[in-house]
Amino acid sequence: MAAALALAGRGRGQTAPNPNVGCVIVNHGVVIGRGWTQPGGRPHAEAMALEQAGDAARGATAYVTLEPCAHPSQRGPACSQSLIAAGVARVVAATGDPDPRTNGAGFAALRAAGIAVETGMGADAARRAMAGFLTRRALRRPHVTLKLATSLDGCIALVSGASRWITGDAARAHTHLERSRHEMILVGRGTFETDQPRLDVRLAGLEARSPRRALLTRGDPPQGWEGVRDPHAIGTLEDVDHLFVEGGATTASAFVADDLVDRLLLYRAPILIGHGKAALGDIGLERLDDAHGRWRLADTRMLGSDRLEVYERVRENGVSTAGRSS
């Protein structure tokens, strides 16, 4: 299942509105097929893995990160039917598919065909790996990651506005990798005008994975950019299941204030600035008690001399929408 989860990560940011699924098929202890949802959403992970496995899939076990789909489409057959047709003996799925066209029907079809079905293995990791799809289903909007790059005292710039650079090369490269895992990046008007950011992925081999760019603005967006009128409008963005918010403070605060941030990427340089620009403005907090219990540290690591922390929003509806960092 860990291998299947790793494969699922390959499609992250490339498959909306389809889930980025991973699948590994094993027979007699040998991996005979590996698949992941391809860019645009097809082929599905199971179809790719079954094609590799061929006849060897008969009697094999398929490990998938999500319940195999139960609904055929114009673009291909239902994965549950494909697994049955291939003669797979056992399916191990990390978590169920909330899509109403599947939602248990995939498992039911497999069982009805005499296939052993097990669920729940790696469920938390799977929910993180496919956070975009699951957040879209649960909250009707993309999964939102907010990136902040600060000094130890929480500043994102000097009062002069100077912010190049707070973090080092490794942290900035990591940000580019994160960009490649999102369908869209969003900044506010201030950042757009001050920094003229390119917001592309400048990593060898990943240049083609630069996300669409959005500007938080009530006016017309500049050429090459899409406009988002207010944070809640992200629910209407087509084919965006992962949104990467890169600032500045006003935009970040607007998303935090509206509780639209699921995952916080905090890059911190070992410097003190003092009397600089704060990472956040008003987020509507009135009592300290209300600030607690909302964020949980999910991952931390060094990136050169900088430190990355990944926090996930703790939500009562059980949607674990954060993810370990790439």
Place this chain on the structure above:
Amino acid sequence: MAAALALAGRGRGQTAPNPNVGCVIVNHGVVIGRGWTQPGGRPHAEAMALEQAGDAARGATAYVTLEPCAHPSQRGPACSQSLIAAGVARVVAATGDPDPRTNGAGFAALRAAGIAVETGMGADAARRAMAGFLTRRALRRPHVTLKLATSLDGCIALVSGASRWITGDAARAHTHLERSRHEMILVGRGTFETDQPRLDVRLAGLEARSPRRALLTRGDPPQGWEGVRDPHAIGTLEDVDHLFVEGGATTASAFVADDLVDRLLLYRAPILIGHGKAALGDIGLERLDDAHGRWRLADTRMLGSDRLEVYERVRENGVSTAGRSS
């Protein structure tokens, strides 16, 4: 030597102006004596360990965190002479004593008496364990630890001033433990008037180790407090080798601006405040480049849901004045 260093830690904050030394005496693989500098500075670690060892010290090895002193005083004989008299065969010392009355003379006396002397084992750890004494010798002032307790976005309070509580019980208990390892705690006028802090050690068994209290003020200090007119005046404080600065932002900024902070204890709660009170005010930084290369992460750990980071000031004169946390 690790055992000797641990013993050295017991005296931290209790021995100024003497160094807090640790000593372990081993014969035939058995620990026969353990000592650490006692409150007020006497007996010395070696004297305590030698007394425990008694006649068994003959032919033994003494592990000490600092070069044994060469100068007798009214309060006791020189430790190098005591080691010679006890018939110790070998002395392993972590680092030399910069006190001009010793500064190599201790080692020379031991060697002249036919004792094998080795130095350098655990030198970095020893310099951290005895940071107060060594900072006083190198920089003519106490070793200064600045404590900050912030949200993830670097706030120490809401705009209303509310700061109880940002961090949780475990972090606050850790702060009390840190207090017990300093001779003096210092706050500014604002913190004194707003919070009326007791600044004592409220940990079972350590109540008697509450440090002296100082107020950064140009006026008269209140009863029970000592006055410090400006940050540079800390060099004149008697019997203070470890100073713990607890805020608020104005006081913290004054110490940072004057480059008087050797160790930064950063307690961070997993909360966002936004539009609150910043941890630091103006520290005189004009260019981002100047902020880099000054701080190095020395330790990090979770304290409940809060995270503690310990940063040490990187100084070119090689004084490693930070320390792992207790």
